[in-house]
Amino acid sequence: MRSRGGYSPSRAERGLIAAPGYPAPVVFESLTSRLGAVFERLRGRGRLSEADVEAALREVRLALLEADVNVGVTRSFLERVRARAVGAEVAGSLTPGQQVVKIVHDELVTTLGRETAPLAPARVLPQRILMVGLQGSGKTTTAAKLAWRLKSAGKHPLLVAADLQRPAAVDQLEALGARAGVPVHADRATTPPRLAKAAVKRAGELGCDVVIVDTAGRLQIDEVLMAELAAVRRAVEPDEVLLVVDAMTGQDAVNVARGFLERTDLTGLIFSKLDGDARGGAAISAREVTGRPIKFVGVGEGLDGLEVFHPERMASRLLGMGDVLTLIEKAEAAWDREQAEAAAEKMLRAAFTFEDFLDQLQQVRRMGSLGQLLGMLPGAASALGTAEPSDEALSRAEAIIRSMTPSERRAPKLIDGSRRRRIAAGSGTSPQQVNELLRQFGESQRMMKAFAEGRSPLPGLALPGRRAQKMTPKVTPRVASKAAPKVKKKR
Amino acid sequence: MLLVVLIVVAVAVALAVAAFLLWRRRRPRVTDVRRDAPTVPAAAAGGLASGLAPTRRALGERLAGLFGGRLDAAFWTGLEEALLAADVGVAAAVGIVERVRAAGPPDAAAARAALRRELAGVFAGRDRSLALRGEPAVIVVVGVNGSGKTTTIAKLAAQLQQRGLPALLAAADTFRAAATEQLGVWAGRLGLEMVAGQQGGDPAAVAFDALQRARARGKEVVVVDTAGRLHSKRNLMEELGKVVRVLGRDGGEVGEVLLVLDGTTGQNGIAQARAFTAAVGVTGIVLTKLDGTARGGIAVAVERELGIPVKLVGVGERVEDLLPFDPEAFVDALLGGS
Ligand SMILES: Nc1nc2c(ncn2[C@@H]2O[C@H](COP(=O)(O)OP(=O)(O)OP(=O)(O)O)[C@@H](O)[C@H]2O)c(=O)[nH]1
Ligand SMILES: Nc1nc2c(ncn2[C@@H]2O[C@H](COP(=O)(O)OP(=O)(O)O)[C@@H](O)[C@H]2O)c(=O)[nH]1
Ligand SMILES: [Mg+2]
Ligand SMILES: [Mg+2]
Numbered sequence: 027m028r029s030r031g032g033y034s035p036s037r038a039e040r041g042l043i044a045a046p047g048y049p050a051p052v053v054f055e056s057l058t059s060r061l062g063a064v065f066e067r068l069r070g071r072g073r074l075s076e077a078d079v080e081a082a083l084r085e086v087r088l089a090l091l092e093a094d095v096n097v098g099v100t101r102s103f104l105e106r107v108r109a110r111a112v113g114a115e116v117a118g119s120l121t122p123g124q125q126v127v128k129i130v131h132d133e134l135v136t137t138l139g140r141e142t143a144p145l146a147p148a149r150v151l152p153q154r155i156l157m158v159g160l161q162g163s164g165k166t167t168t169a170a171k172l173a174w175r176l177k178s179a180g181k182h183p184l185l186v187a188a189d190l191q192r193p194a195a196v197d198q199l200e201a202l203g204a205r206a207g208v209p210v211h212a213d214r215a216t217t218p219p220r221l222a223k224a225a226v227k228r229a230g231e232l233g234c235d236v237v238i239v240d241t242a243g244r245l246q247i248d249e250v251l252m253a254e255l256a257a258v259r260r261a262v263e264p265d266e267v268l269l270v271v272d273a274m275t276g277q278d279a280v281n282v283a284r285g286f287l288e289r290t291d292l293t294g295l296i297f298s299k300l301d302g303d304a305r306g307g308a309a310i311s312a313r314e315v316t317g318r319p320i321k322f323v324g325v326g327e328g329l330d331g332l333e334v335f336h337p338e339r340m341a342s343r344l345l346g347m348g349d350v351l352t353l354i355e356k357a358e359a360a361w362d363r364e365q366a367e368a369a370a371e372k373m374l375r376a377a378f379t380f381e382d383f384l385d386q387l388q389q390v391r392r393m394g395s396l397g398q399l400l401g402m403l404p405g406a407a408s409a410l411g412t413a414e415p416s417d418e419a420l421s422r423a424e425a426i427i428r429s430m431t432p433s434e435r436r437a438p439k440l441i442d443g444s445r446r447r448r449i450a451a452g453s454g455t456s457p458q459q460v461n462e463l464l465r466q467f468g469e470s471q472r473m474m475k476a477f478a479e480g481r482s483p484l485p486g487l488a489l490p491g492r493r494a495q496k497m498t499p500k501v502t503p504r505v506a507s508k509a510a511p512k513v514k515k516k517r
Numbered sequence: 518m519l520l521v522v523l524i525v526v527a528v529a530v531a532l533a534v535a536a537f538l539l540w541r542r543r544r545p546r547v548t549d550v551r552r553d554a555p556t557v558p559a560a561a562a563g564g565l566a567s568g569l570a571p572t573r574r575a576l577g578e579r580l581a582g583l584f585g586g587r588l589d590a591a592f593w594t595g596l597e598e599a600l601l602a603a604d605v606g607v608a609a610a611v612g613i614v615e616r617v618r619a620a621g622p623p624d625a626a627a628a629r630a631a632l633r634r635e636l637a638g639v640f641a642g643r644d645r646s647l648a649l650r651g652e653p654a655v656i657v658v659v660g661v662n663g664s665g666k667t668t669t670i671a672k673l674a675a676q677l678q679q680r681g682l683p684a685l686l687a688a689a690d691t692f693r694a695a696a697t698e699q700l701g702v703w704a705g706r707l708g709l710e711m712v713a714g715q716q717g718g719d720p721a722a723v724a725f726d727a728l729q730r731a732r733a734r735g736k737e738v739v740v741v742d743t744a745g746r747l748h749s750k751r752n753l754m755e756e757l758g759k760v761v762r763v764l765g766r767d768g769g770e771v772g773e774v775l776l777v778l779d780g781t782t783g784q785n786g787i788a789q790a791r792a793f794t795a796a797v798g799v800t801g802i803v804l805t806k807l808d809g810t811a812r813g814g815i816a817v818a819v820e821r822e823l824g825i826p827v828k829l830v831g832v833g834e835r836v837e838d839l840l841p842f843d844p845e846a847f848v849d850a851l852l853g854g855s
Contacts, residue, residue: 091601091607092606092607092784093784094604094783094784096602097598097601099600100533137718160781160806160809161663161665161806161834162663162664162806163663164662164663191701191834192699192834193558193698193699193703193704194695194696194698194699194701194744195695195699197694197698198693198694198695198696198698198699199694199696200695201694201695204696205694217573244805245808245809245810245812246809247810248810252837272779272780272781272782273782274661274779274783274785274789275781275782275785276781276782276784276786276811276814277601277602277603277783277811277812277813277814278604278781278809278810278811279781279810281810281811282781282810299661299662299663299747301747301750302747302748302749302750303747303748303749303788304783304785304788305785307783308783313534325532325693327662327693335659356545389795408766419773422727467648511820
């Protein structure tokens with residue numbers, strides 16, 4: 027029974043929450059901007075002193091906690107950062123704040139596992155993969171995505187519907203299997219361990235070389251169901267036991283991960299629902315307490331919504347900054363300041379032409395591959411969905427624009443049917459592709475307008491610079507420009 | 518299609534750099550939807566307390582250690598960390614501890630009482646009863662993927678049925694594989710009628726069909742299941758808006774829009790509550806999976822910042838595992854009882 031501990035709310039106490047001046051919600055700022063404030067007075071020092079580091083770590087702690095990194099994990103993480111940061115030399119091009127961010131970022135990447143981890147190979151065929159996790163974490167969907175992925179890679183997977191608990195769980199997997207073109211082994215009238223065992227045998231008969239077993243969601247403290255899961259594990263002798271964790275999970279991720287590690291000998295982690303805007307601190311927590319690699323992340327509900335895990339991207343996301351530091355460095359190295367400023371201004375006036383686009387395209391090229399750059403923008407990957415940009419397609423766009431006359435580049439409206447055919451012929455593309463580019467260019471002008479009006483041009487795409495405002499003068503002393511006051515006046 | 522991406526990417530990268538040049542701060546928009554109302558006494562507390570047992574133990578152990586000692590810096594940090602470890606979040610944890618500290622409690626026991634008061638104060642003064650308004654009364658259940666919407670509907674329908682209100686269930690999750698079958702299994706078990714549509718069909722059409730059917734049959738309550746969706750996906754939120762709008766047509770009235778929050782959710786829960794409220798006017802929250810080790814502290818943050826009342830809690834997978842939210846029991850459980 028519940029004990030009240032002698033407390034019963036009075037009217038006066040109820041009034042507390044409505045009291046004026048109640049603290050406003052803290053809005054997450056990127057760590058870079060927070061540290062910018064901390065280090066305001068510390069420009070140009072050679073080494074990070076203990077006091078500097080302490081001040082910075084207070085901010086780092088808050089950033090990690092807001093990102094849902096577990097309290098205990100945060101503590102040990104900060105210990106490691108402290109050890110690395112005190113006395114560290116501030117690299118020539120960086121401010122002390124940036125130096126700390128860099129150390130934090132590096133340590134995050136190290137914690138997350140530096141390398142991408144491939145699936146363990148089969149010890150005996152068929153290869154066996156067991157999906158485990160809490161209720162609703164994404165096991166079934168992930169099992170199907172994985173099957174689809176392996177099938178695309180030339181394997182012959184078999185999905186096994188060993189969730190006999192949740193209503194219509196078998197139907198769900200069967201539907202997904204049909205969609206993926208992967209056979210599903212099901213039997214509603216048996217027990218999960220028996221089913222799993224039979225499935226491995228069946229795989230041999232069907233000529234399948236991978237078996238993926240979906241299991242019912244369960245709480246790690248549910249003795250009965252955890253014992254059942256252990257039995258399934260023994261029956262399957264899996265090469266991989268993958269814990270699927272919802273990226274929105276909070277502090278409890280450590281308990282869940284530990285619980286499943288103890289009972290099922292996890293071999294890897296998968297984080298689902300990263301297409302949302304959760305920072306995903308649970309990834310650090312679970313990774314730290316299990317020591318198991320994160321193998322994949324879920325980025326959508328469709329079969330193609332599974333990606334190989336990239337520690338760098340995750341670290342950046344956790345800090346809410348995209349890989350801003352790298353982006354700054356690259357931008358500074360490659361960007362022609364004058365040109366970028368002019369382009370930015372044009373964008374805001376929606377007077378951006380194909381000429382400018384071509385210039386920008388070349389600058390983007392100098393900064394690295396598109397995929398790389400995209401990974402550095404917080405939220406960009408998810409905002410763009412699964413359509414990975416290719417440098418080859420970028421070249422095609424460039425070819426089309428190069429086949430336009432200067433006047434066409436400045437006024438795309440000029441481009442009629444015959445011009446379109448000419449451009450297509452000149453660039454080795456089809457008139458449809460030219461059309462598409464024109465349409466999309468119109469679209470992007472609309473987005474620029476949105477940007478000028480202070481909205482993010484893509485849903486879910488946070489513009490790092492707008493958060494990091496305090497750092498401005500220090501981050502990009504050479505680029506911090508006259509553009510800013512102009513914009514302010516507009517508003 | 519690739520070109521689409523291309524342009525977007527090139528522009529996005531250019532914009533990012535432009536953003537560095539422009540450094541402007543976007544003012545946070547605070548959606549204040551607080552709607553305080555007279556307290557309605559909550560019921561069935563014993564069940565909640567037992568469902569919350571793990572919460573109590575875990576946090577209780579921490580606090581037991583804390584409350585033994587003196588009120589030094591470590592004490593206050595420990596207090597803050599205990600709240601953080603329950604997913605209360607930085608803003609709420611810091612704010613709450615600050616207020617307790619400011620009250621100047623003489624000793625640990627007094628600090629503890631003040632903390633309890635502070636937490637209870639967050640939940641005080643909100644109507645947590647379900648609004649069964651409209652003919653028929655309409656309850657729409659929304660939330661992110663996998664939070665427990667469909668199961669909650671089964672539980673809720675079972676309880677309504679026990680009170681002589683057999684609800685009509687609307688399977689308006691036309692998206693997820695076998696979502697209709699899942700609700701159908703529950704409808705079958707409970708002996709309730711369900712209206713469904715085509716896989717991939719228009720969810721608003723299913724909802725409207727159900728409403729029409731309920732009218733024709735003189736049903737008093739319609740409960741609408743919706744597909745899980747991440748609140749950051751604009752098109753999906755618009756789709757949801759349409760479902761709710763359609764239900765308000767022809768003199769219809771949506772009495773409750775219940776947001777199902779997974780009890781293991783961290784700070785993202787606030788963004789969820791904010792976005793779903795902006796899109797469809799959430800009237801209450803269902804906090805699920807409190808039978809696990811998660812403590813559901815996100816409820817503190819959500820009520821404190823947005824003022825949306827938690828109305829129900831889920832403490833298991835069976836239909837009887839849905840309880841009215843009892844703030845006192847919840848706070849007691851969060852603090853580990855005494
Ligand atoms: N332990 C526990 N499990 C729950 C609770 N509520 C729901 N579940 C389980 O969580 C899983 C997901 O629940 P659903 O009701 O299917 O969730 P949903 O929000 O409808 O999911 P989608 O429609 O896929 O977005 C199922 O396995 C449920 O049995 C709860 O209070 N406690
Ligand atoms: N947006 C999004 N939704 C996902 C992802 N993975 C799973 N889901 C959804 O989350 C919900 C629960 O997934 P499911 O596979 O049924 O979880 P299970 O209970 O662990 O088997 C479903 O609505 C899925 O469509 C993901 O990566 N992104
Ligand atoms: Mg499942
Ligand atoms: Mg559902």
